[in-house]
Every structure is written in C-alpha cells, then in structure tokens.
Amino acid sequence: xxxxxxxxxxxxxxxxxxxxxxxxxxxxxxxxxxRKEDQKIIADSRKCTACHRCIAMCPRDAINLHExxxxxxxxxxxxxxxxxxxxxxxxSGKIILSGMGNAGDYPIIFDKLVLDACQVTNPSIDPLRExxxxxxxxxxxxxxxxxxxNSSGDYDLNTELAPNLKLDTPVMIGHMSYGAISxxxxxxMAKAVHEVGTYMGTGEGGLHKSLFPYQDRMIVQIxxxxxGVDVDYLERGAAIEIKxxxxxxxxxxxxxxxxxxxxxxxxxxxxxIHSDAISPAPHHDIYSIEDLAQLVRSLKEAxxxxxxxxxxxxxxxxxxAIAAGIARSSADAVVIDGFKGGTGAAPRVFRxxxxxxxxxxxxxxxxxxxxQGVRNEISIIASGGIRNSxxxxxxxxxxADAVYIGTAALVAMGCRVCxxxxxxxxxxxxxxxxxxxxxxxxxxxxxxxxANLIKGWTLELSELMxxxxxxxxxxxxxxxxxxxxxxxxxxLMNVLDVKTVGA
Amino acid sequence: MCGIxxxxxxxxxxxxxxxxKNALALMNERGSGEGAGYAVYGAYPDFRDYYALHxxxxxxxxxxxxxxxxxxxWGEIEYSEEIPTYEQKRLKKQHIPWRYFFxxxxxxxxxxxxxxxxxxxNIVNKVNTQIxxxxxxxxxxxxxxxxxxxxxxxxANFYKIEDYEGYIWMGHNRYPTNTSGWWGGAHPFNLLxxxxxxxxxxxxxxxxxxYIESFGYKCTMKTDTEVVAYLADLLGRRHKLPDEIxxxxxxxxxxxxxxxxxxxxxxxxxxxxxxxxxxxxxxxFAIVVAKPEGIVGFTDRIxxxxxxxAESGDCLYISSEEAAIRRMNPDxxxxxxxxxxxxxxxxxxx
Ligand code: SF4
Ligand code: SF4
Numbered sequence: 088x089x090x091x092x093x094x095x096x097x098x099x100x101x102x103x104x105x106x107x108x109x110x111x112x113x114x115x116x117x118x119x120x121x122r123k124e125d126q127k128i129i130a131d132s133r134k135c136t137a138c139h140r141c142i143a144m145c146p147r148d149a150i151n152l153h154e155x156x157x158x159x160x161x162x163x164x165x166x167x168x169x170x171x172x173x174x175x176x177x178x179s180g181k182i183i184l185s186g187m188g189n190a191g192d193y194p195i196i197f198d199k200l201v202l203d204a205c206q207v208t209n210p211s212i213d214p215l216r217e218x219x220x221x222x223x224x225x226x227x228x229x230x231x232x233x234x235x236x237n238s239s240g241d242y243d244l245n246t247e248l249a250p251n252l253k254l255d256t257p258v259m260i261g262h263m264s265y266g267a268i269s270x271x272x273x274x275x276m277a278k279a280v281h282e283v284g285t286y287m288g289t290g291e292g293g294l295h296k297s298l299f300p301y302q303d304r305m306i307v308q309i310x311x312x313x314x315g316v317d318v319d320y321l322e323r324g325a326a327i328e329i330k331x332x333x334x335x336x337x338x339x340x341x342x343x344x345x346x347x348x349x350x351x352x353x354x355x356x357x358x359x360i361h362s363d364a365i366s367p368a369p370h371h372d373i374y375s376i377e378d379l380a381q382l383v384r385s386l387k388e389a390x391x392x393x394x395x396x397x398x399x400x401x402x403x404x405x406x407x408a409i410a411a412g413i414a415r416s417s418a419d420a421v422v423i424d425g426f427k428g429g430t431g432a433a434p435r436v437f438r439x440x441x442x443x444x445x446x447x448x449x450x451x452x453x454x455x456x457x458x459q460g461v462r463n464e465i466s467i468i469a470s471g472g473i474r475n476s477x478x479x480x481x482x483x484x485x486x487a488d489a490v491y492i493g494t495a496a497l498v499a500m501g502c503r504v505c506x507x508x509x510x511x512x513x514x515x516x517x518x519x520x521x522x523x524x525x526x527x528x529x530x531x532x533x534x535x536x537x538a539n540l541i542k543g544w545t546l547e548l549s550e551l552m553x554x555x556x557x558x559x560x561x562x563x564x565x566x567x568x569x570x571x572x573x574x575x576x577x578x579l580m581n582v583l584d585v586k587t588v589g590a
Numbered sequence: 591m592c593g594i595x596x597x598x599x600x601x602x603x604x605x606x607x608x609x610x611k612n613a614l615a616l617m618n619e620r621g622s623g624e625g626a627g628y629a630v631y632g633a634y635p636d637f638r639d640y641y642a643l644h645x646x647x648x649x650x651x652x653x654x655x656x657x658x659x660x661x662x663x664w665g666e667i668e669y670s671e672e673i674p675t676y677e678q679k680r681l682k683k684q685h686i687p688w689r690y691f692f693x694x695x696x697x698x699x700x701x702x703x704x705x706x707x708x709x710x711x712n713i714v715n716k717v718n719t720q721i722x723x724x725x726x727x728x729x730x731x732x733x734x735x736x737x738x739x740x741x742x743x744x745x746a747n748f749y750k751i752e753d754y755e756g757y758i759w760m761g762h763n764r765y766p767t768n769t770s771g772w773w774g775g776a777h778p779f780n781l782l783x784x785x786x787x788x789x790x791x792x793x794x795x796x797x798x799x800x801y802i803e804s805f806g807y808k809c810t811m812k813t814d815t816e817v818v819a820y821l822a823d824l825l826g827r828r829h830k831l832p833d834e835i836x837x838x839x840x841x842x843x844x845x846x847x848x849x850x851x852x853x854x855x856x857x858x859x860x861x862x863x864x865x866x867x868x869x870x871x872x873x874x875f876a877i878v879v880a881k882p883e884g885i886v887g888f889t890d891r892i893x894x895x896x897x898x899x900a901e902s903g904d905c906l907y908i909s910s911e912e913a914a915i916r917r918m919n920p921d922x923x924x925x926x927x928x929x930x931x932x933x934x935x936x937x938x939x940x
Contacts, residue, residue: 208767209791209874210894217892222845229865231829232839234858242835244858251864457804463868484796556793556874558892561867568796 090178093171097137098155099130105149112141112150117512117524138505140514172435183436186508186518188335188429188472188494191439195427196446196579197478201588203569204554212558214549220559221548223489225326225466226251226395226419249419250395252306252326254489255284256545257560258479260537261424261470261491262308262328262399264290266343266352266364267431267508268497269525270297272517275533276496277301282538283545286325288491291341291366293355294320306397309386311340312366314356318389326419327386328397329379331370334428334445334471336437337401340366344432347511349520376409380416387417395419402426402448402471403441407455413465414456420466422491423448427472429494431518432509445471446485450583453486453565462486462565476547485583486565499540500533592777592789593617593763595909596878597918598885598936603904604632605759607751613914614742614761620789620910623680624771625764626745627737629728629778629785630756631882637691638732640668641710641782646685646773648723654688656721664709665694673736678748681740685725685773687749689734707782707827711807714781718810725773725810728780732882735785737762737776745776757938758880762787781819783881784826788815789910790875790895801868821869822879837888837933839866844891878908884937893930900925906936 099120106128113121113128120134121141135152142150157167172183205211212219227249234242260276267290274297280287281304288306289298293315298305307324309316321327332338343364353360373379383396398413399422400406410421425445430438449469456462469482470491482490498504501515508518516528552558555569563569571588572580580587595613599605607628614626634642643661647653661667673687694713699705714726728735734756736749742763746752762777778785792798792814799809799817805828807820818840825836839862842848848859863870874894878887887908889897900907900915901924907915912925928934 205793209793212892218844218846220845224864228867229861232831232835232862232865233829234831234835236832242832242858244854244861246861246865248857248861248864453800457800460804460806462804463801463865556791557872559870559872561863561870562794562797562872564797564868565800566794566796567800569793 090174093174094158095133095135095155097132097135098153099132099135100151100153101128101130102149102151103127105147107147109146111144111146115140115144115514117514117519117521136505136507137503138507138514139503182434184432184509185435185438185506186430186432187504187506189427189439190506193444195472196444196575196583197474197481199573199575200446200481200570200583200585201573202477202480202484202551202555203571205556209556211556212553214553217553218558219549219553221256221545221552223254223257223560224251225254225468225488227465228463230464250393251419252286252395254286256541257483257489257548258541258544259285259468259489259491260287260496261493262288262290262306262330263431263493263497264292264308264343265295265355266290266292266347266520268518269516269520269528270295270351271525271528271530272497272500272533273298274530275500275528276537277304278530278534279537279541280304282534283541285541288328289324291315291330292352293357294323295351295355299323310366311368311370312364314358314364314366317357321386321390321394324394326395326397327390328399328422329382329386330399331373331379332399332401332403332424333430334401334424334426334442335430336433337403337426337442338368339434339437340368342366342432344509344511347520352520376412376416379413383416383418397422397468399424402443402445404443406443406448407451410452410467411455411459411461414459414461418465420468420488421452422468422470423452425469425471428470429497445469445473445482447579447582449482449487450485450567454584457565476544476551479544480548480551480563481570483560483563484566484570488564495540496537499536500528591620591765593620593910593914594761594787594789594876594878595907595914595918596758596760596787596880596885596887597905597907598758598938600884600904600906600936600939602632602757602938604755604757606755607746607753607759609918610759610761611743611746611751613909613917614746614763616914616917617763617911618741620765621741621763622765622771623741624766625737625739625776626742627735627762627776627778628746628749628751629733629735629758629760629780629787629880630754631733631758631880632756633734633754634691634732637668640691640693641729641731642734643690643692643726644673644728644735645688645690645717646725646727647688648685650686653721653723657717657724660713660716660721661690661692664698664713665692667692673749675748676750678740678744681738681744681748684739687736704827710782715808715810719808727774730780730783730785730882733780733783733785735778735780737778738773739771739776758885760785760787760878760880767791775813777815779816779819781816781823782827784819784822785880786815786818786822786877788818788875788877790877790890791873792817792871792875793873794871797868798871818871818877818879822881825866825869826881833886833935834933835862837886837931838862839869840871841888841891841931842870843931876910884935887928887934888932889928889930891931897934898925898927899934904939906934908934
C-alpha cells in the first residue's frame with residue numbers, strides 16, 4: 088500500500104495580465120519551479136521552498152506565493168508537520184534534515200524582557216551630543232591590577248595584559264564555514280567586519296586564500312573534524328575557537344554533503360573532492376574538561392600565547408558548570424550558542440527539541456561565573472537567535488560581553504530563511520557552492536549591506552544605552568537592573584535574575 | 591538631588607559638628623526631610639583601637655541578644671551603650687541607636703591576611719542579612735556615623751552632633767528617589783574605615799553590585815551608595831591601589847583620551863579599564879569617600895552632578911555648593927570646580 092505524496096506547502100500563482108514572459112523566474116529558480124509552455128509560465132508549486140528569489144527578481148510583480156492552507160483534517164495534536172514527518176519517514180526510514188534555526192513554537196524570552204529608561208532622577212544621555220563608548224575587549228582580564236610609585240612620582244604598571252580582541256562594536260559574525268556557505272558570502276562578511284571594526288568566524292571549513300587579506304579579522308575554528316587545520320591556519324587567525332557544540336544541534340557533529348565539497352572547498356578543508364565531510368560528535372582527543380584545557384594550552388603554545396582561544400558550547404542545561412570549567416582552563420572566552428541558532432543542516436528533531444534558550448543560558452552562566460569569582464577573567468559571547476539590536480542590548484544586560492550573529496548577517500545579504508540550505512541550491516548564492524548560483528552574490532554590495540546592518544544596530548545600541556543613562560558598555564554588561572520581565576514566570580525570572588515590570 | 595559636604599583638616603586639628611550642621615542645613619533645597627547624616631573621623635579617641643559598631647535596633651530584646659551573641663563569638667566587647675539621643679519634634683524615633691567598642695579575635699580567621707577586618711565584614715554582613723531588627727551602619731575604628739530619617743538640623747540635634755569632634759567630617763542631605771527614606775538608607779554609608787556620601791544615581795549599579803558580590807560583599811542597604819564603599823574597600827584595601835588610581839578605575843578617562851596618551855600611560859589606563867570595567871561607575875554622581883588618611887571626591891565622567899572644592903589653610907572642603915562651604919568658613923584661600931572624573935584628594939600630613 089502506498090502512502091502517496093504529501094500536498095505542496097506553497098502555492099505559486101502567476102498573474103498572466105502582468106507577466107511579460109521575460110523568463111527571469113525560470114533563470115532564477117534553482118529548484119526548477121518554473122517552465123515556459125505555450126507562451127505561458129507554468130509553476131510547479133511542489134518544488135517551491137519559498138526562497139522568494141523569483142518574486143524579488145520578477146520585473147512585473149507578477150508572482151504570488153502563498154503558504155498553502157492545511158487541507159488535512161485539522162487536529163490540534165496531529166498537526167500537518169507531525170503527520171508529514173511521519174509520511175516522509177515511513178517512506179525513507181531516514182533522519183529528517185532541515186536548515187536554519189529552530190522552527191518550534193517556543194515563546195521567545197527576549198520578547199518578554201523590556202529595557203529601562205531614565206526620567207528626571209538621572210538624565211538620559213544623548214549619543215549625538217555626548218560620548219558613547221561601546222568599544223569592547225574580548226579575552227582574559229587580570230583579576231586585579233598592580234601598580235607601584237616610582238622615584239619620579241608616577242605609577243609603573245606591574246600587571247601584564249593577556250592578548251584581547253578589540254571590538255569597535257559588540258556584534259561579531261559567528262562561524263559559518265566555507266562549504267556550508269559560499270566563498271562570496273564569506274568574502275562579503277569579511278569585508279564588512281573589516282569595515283566596522285569587528286570579527287567573524289571561519290567555521291570549521293579552513294581559511295580560503297582569498298580571505299587572507301582579512302585574516303586579522305577572522306577567528307579560526309577548530310571543530311571535531313579538524314578540517315583545514317594546520318599551524319599556518321592557526322597563525323593566520325586573530326583568535327582561535329574550539330567548537331565543542333552548536334546551538335542548532337547540541338551533542339552531535341556536523342555533516343557537509345559531498346555535493347557541497349567542490350574543488351576549492353576540498354582544498355581549503357583538506358579533504359577529498361565530493362567526499363562527505365562528517366565531523367564526529369565529540370572531539371576524539373577531548374573526553375573531559377581536562378582534555379579540553381590541554382587542547383586550549385596546546386593551541387596557545389603553538390601560537391606562542393599571542394592569540395586568545397575561545398571555546399564554543401551549545402546552550403544546554405549545565406552550560407554554567409561547563410563554562411566555569413572552561414573559565415578555569417586558559418581559555419579567554421566562552422561562546423554559548425542558544426537553541427534558536429541557525430545551521431546549514433541539522434536533524435530536525437535536534438534543531439527543534441534539543442538545548443535551551445540563549446537568554447537563560449547567558450544569565451545562568453554569568454551568574455555562575457560571578458558566584459565563583461571568575462567572571463571577570465573570561466569573556467562571554469552569546470549567540471543563537473539574536474535578531475535585532477534589542478536582543479543584542481538585552482544579551483549584554485544579561486551578562487554577555489558581545490554577541491555572534493549568523494542568520495541576521497545572511498538575511499542582510501538576501502537570505503529569506505527558506506530553510507533549505509542543506510540542499511546546496513540556495514538561489515541567493517549564499518548556502519551553495521554551485522558557481523552559477525555563487526556568482527549571484529556580489530561580495531562588495533553584500534558587504535555593504537552587512538556593514539550597514541551592524542552599523543544600524545550599533546547606533547540603536549548607543550541610543551538604548553543613552554536612554555538608560557549609561558555611556559559605556561561596561562556598565563551595561565550584566566546590568567540586570569536595566570531589564571524587567573513582562574509576563575515571565577517566577578522561576579524564569581529567578582534564573583534571569585530580573586524583576587517584574589512595576590517592581 | 592542630594593546635598594553633600596565634607597571637610598578635612600590636614601593637620602588633624604579637630605572641629606566640632608556645629609559648623610557642618612549649619613552648612614548642610616543651608617542645602618535643604620537638596621533634601622526632602624527623609625534622610626540626613628554625618629560621619630566624623632577621630633570621634634572616639636578613648637577607644638581608638640576598637641571597632642566602633644553603631645547598630646540600629648528595632649527593640650532591645652531579640653535582635654540585641656542575637657547581635658551580642660555573635661559579637662561574643664567573634665571577639666570581645668570592651669564597652670557598649672545606647673547612643674545618646676535627644677527628642678526632636680519633627681523626627682520620629684524609629685530605631686534605637688546603640689554602639690559597641692569591639693575587638694575581634696584574629697585567631698578565629700587564621701589564614702586571612704587581614705583577619706580583623708574580614709571578621710568585621712563578616713559580622714556586618716551576618717547582622718544585616720540575617721538578624722531581623724538590627725542593622726550595623728558604622729563599623730570603623732575611631733569613626734562614627736550618625737544618621738536618621740529627617741532634616742539635617744533635626745538629625746544633628748537628635749544626636750547633638752556638636753558634641754562630637756573630629757578631623758574629618760562628612761554631611762549628607764537626602765532626596766531619595768530609588769528607595770523610600772529609611773534610616774538605613776540615609777548617608778553616609780560606612781564599612782570599616784570607609785565612609786561614602788553621594789549625590790546622584792549610579793546607573794551601573796546592577797553591574798557594580800554583581801561585580802562586588804562576586805568578591806563576597808553583600809549589598810543589604812537597597813541603594814547604590816553602599817557599593818561605592820565596598821568598591822573603595824576592594825580597590826583600596828584588598829587590591830592596594832593608590833587613591834588616584836582607584837578613582838581612575840571607578841571614573842576612568844574616555845577611550846578617546848586613553849588613545850591619545852603617551853604609550854606608558856595608555857597601557858596603564860587600558861589595563862585599568864579592562865580589569866575594572868565592571869567596577870566603573872556610570873550615571874550622574876558626585877561622591878566623597880573618606881578613610882582615616884583623608885578624603886577623595888570625584889564626579890562622573892561628564893559631570894552631571896555638581897561638585898565644588900575649596901581650601902583654607904590646612905582645611906580642604908568638598909561640597910555640592912560653594913555657599914555651603916562658605917557657611918562653614920567664609921574666608922577661603924581658593925575655590926575651584928574640578929573637572930569631570932578629576933579626583934580632589936585631601937590627605938592628612940604625616
Ligand atoms: S519573472 Fe515575472 S514577468 Fe518574468 S516570466 Fe517570470 S513571472 Fe513573468
Ligand atoms: S541561505 Fe539560502 S537556502 Fe539557506 S535559508 Fe537562506 S535563502 Fe534559503
């Protein structure tokens with residue numbers, strides 16, 4: 088007995104009065120939705136991923152795309168997604184993959200936190216007229232400073248600073264590897280971070296030579312697959328990041344399908360062309376926190392203690408204890424990736440069900456490190472679902488030094504969050520290695536868009552800080568007094584250590 | 591708003607509290623009758639080697655018994671008495687102020703490099719967080735804080751402040767906005783040798799509080815000023831930073847200025863700012879911190895609160911208003927307005 092096909096998700100309709108048969112939709116759709124028949128454009132809606140490329144490129148606004156209403160018998164428990172997942176798995180017997188972030192219907196804690204502003208008793212600060220300092224240093228800080236007065240009466244500094252990354256804005260771009268995304272996409276972001284004075288991650292895909300000019304703005308990543316890692320790679324980066332886990336798929340490794348491993352990707356990753364790049368779930372030399380501490384130190388030794396080393400973990404319930412362990416190694420920053428973080432490809436069951444929200448994780452990690460008296464010695468970078476400057480500001484108030492953005496940067500380059508990155512056919516030239524698609528993304532233009540986004544957020548952050556009477560980011564960091572919980576339950580407010588509105 | 595005034599005689603000549611009472615009362619526009627207080631250094635020469643613990647009791651039964659049990663566990667009470675007070679028409683006596691002259695037993699905290707001080711901090715934290723109906727609001731040697739909810743002259747008359755003498759005086763007139771006017775919330779705030787008066791609101795309080803708490807301090811007064819005392823203690827006593835440097839950690843220069851400094855200074859200030867980012871204070875403030883060796887006054891980095899300094903002979907004055915200083919001493923050698931974040935330091939002569 089056959090199960091039959093599931094109904095299409097989207098419905099495309101062409102307005103024939105408007106269509107001028109230019110065929111741009113046909114050229115632009117990498118999923119092969121459109122064809123021309125009898126002087127008419129015909130759309131095969133079943134193939135559509137709602138990537139919106141056709142709509143964006145149609146000169147006549149002739150294309151309409153709708154999410155197709157559920158035509159199953161409606162049922163509150165056996166939803167469309169639930170049933171379709173079963174049909175698909177009953178047919179394939181495989182793990183269901185998906186791209187981009189968590190699509191589960193969870194409340195977003197950021198949206199239930201509101202920021203505070205000054206009225207009368209302390210003046211708000213106008214960033215257009217007063218200095219506003221958002222410079223941030225990521226890395227180890229001394230616990231205390233020692234000075235001594237010399238014979239000429241001024242002070243000598245007796246404390247040596249560890250190398251830190253200097254950020255002109257607390258927004259960095261997280262790790263998206265060459266392979267998962269195109270070289271043009273990486274180039275665009277590298278130019279952008281260079282322009283705005285911040286950093287981006289290479290992901291676990293190595294560092295392509297065309298990124299060498301931007302290497303002083305790149306954080307090189309070491310993941311469990313160790314793809315593309317050699318001492319030259321380590322030396323080129325401004326900092327090194329060990330990836331233990333990722334918010335979209337805590338507890339598992341990564342999988343880059345062979346189709347995405349083009350010749351250049353294979354060279355950069357140091358793996359055979361068209362071979363699947365499978366990173367194991369754990370690092371095979373890290374089975375304990377001591378092993379991790381050793382790797383941190385080995386990397387520092389290899390780079391003569393000149394580069395900060397970060398450790399990235401997925402936000403899970405015991406992230407605070409892990410972060411405390413990381414703080415006691417020689418690591419300079421801990422990156423916490425929340426369960427709304429994006430990905431090129433993840434098993435859907437992981438993406439939608441494993442991990443905890445970044446808001447709670449950052450708050451709990453910051454509190455734990457403070458209770459152990461080591462918060463000051465390590466930086467916290469929050470990532471996974473940072474959508475706008477308000478999320479950024481709230482993350483810092485909850486305790487982060489800086490954030491990583493991922494999806495937001497891709498959206499700035501055109502991504503429409505269609506969630507089909509794992510297929511390698513991204514029509515926007517982002518999550519693909521097909522040359523004809525990659526060249527759709529102009530790195531110079533896209534870099535302007537990404538830089539503009541970060542600049543815009545940075546301005547908004549300054550305004551929000553000014554409204555709260557704060558003129559330097561150090562005084563926002565961990566300042567939970569500037570947040571109030573709106574319709575949050577008491578347990579969560581305790582974890583976040585924020586008061587309710589009206590209190 | 592709030593009115594602050596402080597004076598030090600650098601030759602350690604003592605002054606009685608009469609002049610500061612009049613000066614503070616002149617700034618009644620800056621208060622609301624909900625809190626005023628005074629601190630005097632050199633208050634108890636007869637007990638100069640003992641910690642003078644001033645306690646507000648709600649009653650003299652359970653809380654007093656609990657406090658005394660704790661003190662007897664940690665050391666020896668040399669002498670104790672109710673602090674003399676005099677009924678005032680406009681001031682409701684809500685607590686009974688009591689004082690102990692106390693010496694902790696350093697053997698009980700072996701392993702600490704400053705066992706006596708750590709014992710006192712411990713006791714203050716315990717009493718203020720765990721004993722209902724008791725609050726230690728002054729704990730230094732030869733130092734006394736006198737405060738209550740009321741107008742400056744009423745609080746002064748309540749304690750007959752002119753009966754006390756000292757070489758450093760501080761006065762504060764409170765216009766509370768953050769917390770209600772309660773006795774514990776009045777300034778000066780004191781911990782061990784440190785006392786603080788403050789006009790303003792520290793918008794970085796949440797960050798500062800969480801920072802200082804990670805060093806074991808407990809904030810119990812529900813107000814931003816107490817963190818200043820703890821920060822002064824952490825930076826000055828525990829981290830041994832000189833006063834100028836402490837002030838530069840709490841109200842640091844802007845990055846723009848740091849970037850323009852000569853290499854050596856730039857390194858010092860960068861390190862300070864990076865290490866003490868969570869200690870730096872933001873928001874509008876003018877603060878005077880006192881310790882037995884002297885006073886340090888400073889404002890926020892863009893000077894959103896007034897602060898004026900003056901000198902006459904060996905005396906250095908810091909206040910919100912010049913008129914208040916002139917009420918104490920009309921004959922001044924020099925009056926100046928310090929720049930934002932620029933410390934005014936007056937130390938006793940050795
Ligand atoms: S892009 Fe628009 S106008 Fe051009 S063929 Fe397609 S639907 Fe018609
Ligand atoms: S990167 Fe491309 S494939 Fe992935 S969600 Fe965005 S538009 Fe879709």
